[in-house]
Amino acid sequence: MLKITNLSTRVVDSDINILDKFNLEIGDGEIHAIMGPNGTGKSTLAKTIMGNYQYEVVKGKINFDNNDLLKLSVDERAKLGIFLSMQDPTVIDGVSNSEFIRTAINSINGEKTNLYQFIKDMESNMKDLKLDSKMTHRSLNKDFSGGEKKKNEILQLKMIKPKFIILDELDSGLDVDSLKIVSKNINNYLKDNPKTSVLIITHYPRILEYIKPDFVHVLVDGNIKKTGDIKLAHDIEKNGYEIVDGKDE
Amino acid sequence: MVKMSKVIYIDENKDTYKFDLEEDTIIYHYSINKSYDVEVNLNKEDITLNYYYNNINYDDNTYKIRINHNKSNTNSFVYNHGVNVSDNKLHYWVDGVIPKKSENCDCNQDNQIINIKNGKSKIWPNLLVDNYDVNANHSAYIGKFKESLLFYLMSRGISRKDSYKLLLEGFLLNTDSVDREKIKDFVDEINKI
C-alpha cells in the first residue's frame, strides 16, 4: 500500500532538516506503530505523507498504491484514501462541522450524498463515539475539548472511509474510557474493511493494547533505528529510549 | 430565561446610520462595496448590542462605527469582517466609547480583513475608556486565510477552490443566526469572489 524510500525532509525555507533517509513499507491490512522521543519527526512524517506545505522533500520517494504521492496535491492524496487524524486538529471558525464533513464526502465520492442518509450516518456514528449531537452544528473544532477534537477526527474517518489511516497521538487528550470507545470504533472499522492499513504514532503502549500493531518502530534522529513487536513498546515504556539510542536495526 | 433581542437588518441604501437603543439588539449589516458612518448609542442600563458587519469590497471604502456606552452595565460585541477583493483601500475605524459615568461595561471588537490580492487594508481600533471598571477587548487581523486552515480542509479531500469557498462563507456570514434569505444578494456575491 505505502512505500517510503530514502525520504529526507526539511522545513520550507530553512536549514532545519528533520527526516533523514527514512524508509518504511506498509502492506495492505497491516498495522504499524511508530514511537520516538519528542521532536524526532513523527508528526513531520505524517504531515509529509499528507502533503503539508511546511515541509519540503529534499530527497526520496513516497509510493501509494502505485501513485507517486509527491506529485499530488493534498486533496488528491485524500481522494486516494489517505486520512490523517491530526495531533492538534485545526479550529475553523464559521465552518460548521456537518457542512465540512458533507463537503468532504461529496468531494471524495464525486457526487452529492443523499442528505437523509448523511444525517442518519452522522447520528449513528456520533452515538457510537459518544459524541454529543450538538457538535454537528458547531464551528469546526472551535471550543471543542481536547478529547472531543480527537473523537471528531474519528467521526470524520468513519464518514469518509479511507483505506490508509494515520493516527498522530490519538491517545493524547482522550480519557481512559474514551480511548477504549474510540479504539473500539476503529477496530470495528478495520473488521469491516480488512484491507485498511494503519500507522499509529504514540508515546504509550496503552493504545497498542487496544489496536494491536503488527510492527512497532522506533524513530530517532530522523529515521527508524529499531523495529519489533508490542514487546518493544513495553520495553520503551519501562526503560526509555536509551535502549535504542545510536543502535542500528 | 433567555431574553429576546430586537433584530435589525440594515438594508436601506444610506451612508450614515444612527441607532439609539433601549433594549437588547442584534444588528445585521451586510454590505457590498460601500462606505459607511455608523453610530450606536446604548441608552439604557443592562442592555447588550451584537453588531455584525460583513462586507465585500472592490473599490476604496471607509467604514466607521462608534459605539457609545452611555449607561452603566451596557455590553457591546462588534464583529467587523471584510474581504478586500482587489488592490484597493479598505479602512475600518472602530470606536468604543465608555465615559466616566458608565460603570461596569463590557466592550468587545473583533476586526478582521482578508485580502484576496494585495489590498491596502487598515484597521484603527480605538477604545476610548474613561472608566476603570470596564472589560474591553479588541482584536485585529489583516491578511490572507491561513494556509493551515486550507491544509486541514484539503486533507479531507476538498479541493483548494472549494476549501476557499467554505472559508469565505464562514468568514463573511459570520453567524448561524442570520437569515440568509434576507441577505440574498450578499450570499450571491460571495460566490462571485
Ligand SMILES: Nc1ncnc2c1ncn2[C@@H]1O[C@H](COP(=O)(O)OP(=O)(O)OP(=O)(O)O)[C@@H](O)[C@H]1O
Ligand atoms: N514548521 C516548522 N518550523 C520549524 N521547526 C519545525 C517545524 N515543524 C517541525 N519543526 C521541528 O522539527 C522537529 C520535529 O517535529 P515533529 O513535530 O515532527 O516532532 P514529533 O516527533 O512529532 O514530536 P512530538 O512527540 O513532540 O509530537 C522538531 O524539532 C520541531 O521543532
Ligand SMILES: [Mg+2]
Ligand atoms: Mg508530533
